[in-house]
Amino acid sequence: MDSSAISISELLSRFVFHHSHVKSSDSTVRHAAFLPKEGQTSVFRISGITDSDIWDIGDEVAFRRQLPLVGRADISVAAVLKTGLQAARHEPPPRHANIVNWPDEKSAQRLKAMELAAEAQYHPNPTTDL
Amino acid sequence: MNYPARGFSAEVVKLNEILERDLSEIRKGETLGRQIDMLQVLDGLFEECSTLGWDGYDAQPLSREAYLEAKKLIMSLPIVSFIPMPEIVPEPSGEIAFEWSKGKRRTFIASVGDSDEIVYAGLFGLNKTHGTEYFGDSLPAVITENLRRLYL
Numbered sequence: 001m002d003s004s005a006i007s008i009s010e011l012l013s014r015f016v017f018h019h020s021h022v023k024s025s026d027s028t029v030r031h032a033a034f035l036p037k038e039g040q041t042s043v044f045r046i047s048g049i050t051d052s053d054i055w056d057i058g059d060e061v062a063f064r065r066q067l068p069l070v071g072r073a074d075i076s077v078a079a080v081l082k083t084g085l086q087a088a089r090h091e092p093p094p095r096h097a098n099i100v101n102w103p104d105e106k107s108a109q110r111l112k113a114m115e116l117a118a119e120a121q122y123h124p125n126p127t128t129d130l
Numbered sequence: 131m132n133y134p135a136r137g138f139s140a141e142v143v144k145l146n147e148i149l150e151r152d153l154s155e156i157r158k159g160e161t162l163g164r165q166i167d168m169l170q171v172l173d174g175l176f177e178e179c180s181t182l183g184w185d186g187y188d189a190q191p192l193s194r195e196a197y198l199e200a201k202k203l204i205m206s207l208p209i210v211s212f213i214p215m216p217e218i219v220p221e222p223s224g225e226i227a228f229e230w231s232k233g234k235r236r237t238f239i240a241s242v243g244d245s246d247e248i249v250y251a252g253l254f255g256l257n258k259t260h261g262t263e264y265f266g267d268s269l270p271a272v273i274t275e276n277l278r279r280l281y282l
Binding site: 015016017018020021023028030031032035037042061062065067105106107108110111114115118 | 218
């Protein structure tokens with residue numbers, strides 16, 4: 001087994017930094033939040049830590065990016081695998097991982113990002129009004 | 131709309147024709163109004179997403195070419211009541227997507243970028259589609275067909 005592989009039972013979180021990637025009408029995340037950059041989508045493994053710990057990671061990422069944290073989209077590894085994509089550890093920083101195995105074709109990438117968005121659970125940043 | 135000839139004078143039929151024409155103009159005016167609103171949203175997003183990394187993940191700035199293609203798409207949208215105006219979604223590649231959504235797993239997107247192409251993808255419950263079409267002077271038929279599939 002690949003040592004970078006992540007258990008199917010784990011949860012991942014994608015931090016969101018732009019308001020346009022969230023549908024305000026029903027508080028769901030859009031496909032664009034999951035689209036890959038250079039073949040990977042950066043996420044954090046969040047199973048086994050508290051909600052407060054998860055937001056602390058998000059705040060740290062936001063601080064490094066110098067952008068306000070809008071929210072986060074949680075998705076199970078099982079849902080990622082169901083789309084044909086994979087999740088692989090990629091530390092440091094601790095708990096960092098990537099969603100990989102994206103197809104080359106742009107339209108196929110969008111479809112997979114839409115499937116991820118449909119399965120994700122969006123959480124707005126509790127410390128902002130967004 | 132057809133009107134039964136019996137029981138209607140020529141004047142009434144003529145009045146109905148004028149009314150139909152005026153209603154059609156009003157509908158066109160409403161659509162134009164919504165298109166103007168969308169162009170304003172597009173302008174705002176183009177400005178907001180003009181710097182590298184605007185999404186926190188090294189996103190490309192929205193390109194001028196994508197902006198112009200997006201304007202062309204907005205002005206090409208079908209004038210039919212059952213298809214609502216889409217939402218504009220900037221993408222990390224510097225392209226611009228238009229999203230029509232009827233709930234979870236019932237979504238269609240069409241993206242434009244630097245080339246004369248529309249990249250599209252749709253989720254229709256358990257059914258899926260995706261592809262690329264040349265975007266010339268008018269919206270490709272496959273886009274309107276997928277929107278009909280979503281809304282009809």
